[in-house]
Amino acid sequence: MDAVWVPLLLSLKVAGWATLLNAILGVAAAYAISRWRSSARDVVDAILTLPLVLPPTVLGYYLLVLVGRRGVFGAWLDRIGIELVFTWQGAVLASTVVAFPLVLKSARAAFEGVDHQLENAARVLGVSETGIFFRVTLPMALRGISAGVVLAFARALGEFGATLMVAGNLPGRTQTLSVAIYEAVQAGDDNTANLLVLVTSVTCIVLLVVAGRLVPPAARGVGEVYERRAFRREAVGK
Amino acid sequence: MSMQITIRKRLVSRDRQFALDIGFESDSHRIAMFGPSGSGKTLTLRAIAGLLAPESGRIVLNGRTLFDSESGIDLPPQERRVAYLFQDYALFPHLTVAQNIAFGLNHGWRNPRRRELPPEAAHWVDAFGLREIVNQYPSEISGGQKQRVALARALAPKPDIVLLDEPFSALDPALRTRMREELLSLQANLEVPMVVISHDPQDVEILGDHVLEIREGRIFGSGTGKRHPPVYAPLPAHVA
Numbered sequence: 451m452d453a454v455w456v457p458l459l460l461s462l463k464v465a466g467w468a469t470l471l472n473a474i475l476g477v478a479a480a481y482a483i484s485r486w487r488s489s490a491r492d493v494v495d496a497i498l499t500l501p502l503v504l505p506p507t508v509l510g511y512y513l514l515v516l517v518g519r520r521g522v523f524g525a526w527l528d529r530i531g532i533e534l535v536f537t538w539q540g541a542v543l544a545s546t547v548v549a550f551p552l553v554l555k556s557a558r559a560a561f562e563g564v565d566h567q568l569e570n571a572a573r574v575l576g577v578s579e580t581g582i583f584f585r586v587t588l589p590m591a592l593r594g595i596s597a598g599v600v601l602a603f604a605r606a607l608g609e610f611g612a613t614l615m616v617a618g619n620l621p622g623r624t625q626t627l628s629v630a631i632y633e634a635v636q637a638g639d640d641n642t643a644n645l646l647v648l649v650t651s652v653t654c655i656v657l658l659v660v661a662g663r664l665v666p667p668a669a670r671g672v673g674e675v676y677e678r679r680a681f682r683r684e685a686v687g688k
Numbered sequence: 689m690s691m692q693i694t695i696r697k698r699l700v701s702r703d704r705q706f707a708l709d710i711g712f713e714s715d716s717h718r719i720a721m722f723g724p725s726g727s728g729k730t731l732t733l734r735a736i737a738g739l740l741a742p743e744s745g746r747i748v749l750n751g752r753t754l755f756d757s758e759s760g761i762d763l764p765p766q767e768r769r770v771a772y773l774f775q776d777y778a779l780f781p782h783l784t785v786a787q788n789i790a791f792g793l794n795h796g797w798r799n800p801r802r803r804e805l806p807p808e809a810a811h812w813v814d815a816f817g818l819r820e821i822v823n824q825y826p827s828e829i830s831g832g833q834k835q836r837v838a839l840a841r842a843l844a845p846k847p848d849i850v851l852l853d854e855p856f857s858a859l860d861p862a863l864r865t866r867m868r869e870e871l872l873s874l875q876a877n878l879e880v881p882m883v884v885i886s887h888d889p890q891d892v893e894i895l896g897d898h899v900l901e902i903r904e905g906r907i908f909g910s911g912t913g914k915r916h917p918p919v920y921a922p923l924p925a926h927v928a
Contacts, residue, residue, distance in 0.1 A: 570772075
């Protein structure tokens with residue numbers, strides 16, 4: 451069973467870290483872009499969205515050029531003891547970059563959908579700009595952000611191309627589920643491949659169901675569920 | 689209460705150019721601004737609250753300078769101690785009535801707790817008879833209740849002045865009459881000065897001692913007592 455467990459746990463670990471990083475970086479970038487009044491904004495947004503449209507192999511290549519031993523930052527990373535090529539941390543980097551636009555896009559739309567009047571109301575009530583972010587803007591945008599984070603996790607879990615190029619295929623160290631399946635098929639090991647495919651599918655279904663429950667109800671900010679609740683209360687009252 | 693205001697601002701959009709050029713002084717507790725929609729009433733209120741930056745001018749409330757383009761003073765809205773009742777009330781939909789009312793009582797990073805009601809908030813909950821709905825959300829309450837919650841939220845942090853932007857426009861006629869009376873008795877019982885803007889002559893007549901008429905971004909006339917509207921005394925030359 452190690453043939454299944456080891457890559458499964460590694461996949462979850464890599465996707466988990468990538469999602470955590472994206473939840474922070476993607477939300478911060480989306481907030482900055484949504485508030486930024488400049489013509490450069492669209493160019494920056496386009497560059498940050500590139501991972502969504504570029505082939506993963508191209509991204510993997512870019513990452514090698516940047517963080518590889520002889521890459522732009524390679525020597526510097528080496529000196530401070532960070533090794534990204536052929537390590538699971540490298541797989542995290544690849545998954546993070548690939549899934550980043552999914553958080554960015556949904557979080558930006560969510561932030562831009564927040565009614566500015568509410569932020570003004572908080573301003574007049576004396577709450578600082580940071581307070582307004584945590585008390586009004588973020589809660590109002592939370593539903594859109596959560597949807598993006600769930601998508602990013604799913605994308606990171608299925609990452610193959612860029613991960614293979616940066617982290618390679620070292621069983622037990624960088625061999626994630628999708629890479630393990632590829633290798634099993636290449637080696638003609640149908641039993642392992644079947645098992646891995648089955649496990650991957652079940653894992654994804656379970657995760658999507660769980661994630662669907664974690665995303666806050668349609669109400670937060672929009673008011674639908676609250677209205678439904680009010681309606682129910684009225685109906686009970688009669 | 690004393691209020692000296694001059695505000696100048698040009699707003700240019702693709703198909704419209706608008707120049708706001710407002711100047712008035714008042715020591716009334718009940719100021720009403722009256723004028724058709726698009727005349728610059730809301731812009732004036734937003735400038736007083738600090739939500740709109742004038743190009744030049746001066747805003748002084750009770751001797752406290754909130755804005756002065758010449759000496760570079762421009763207090764952020766957070767420091768103006770001005771309450772603003774928005775036309776659509778702008779209640780926070782993700783917070784309960786109690787949390788909405790207590791919102792301005794702490795300025796930190798966290799919202800008031802759901803089941804807690806600080807005494808300053810409780811005072812206004814009782815004053816407006818909102819006890820029964822404190823745990824409900826804004827989408828669950830009626831228009832009149834929304835207005836009371838918005839007023840309670842605005843008054844709880846003890847502002848120096850309350851600005852009311854078309855307070856009755858979102859209400860049906862019957863409710864409008866009732867809320868107008870409620871606001872009138874609130875004015876009578878509170879020390880807090882109020883500025884009401886409206887396009888409805890009736891609101892102005894009932895809620896304002898000092899009435900300013902605004903048209904196309906300028907003060908068109910100014911009157912006090914019961915002689916308005918529509919008869920206004922011409923403005924003194926230095927104000928206009």
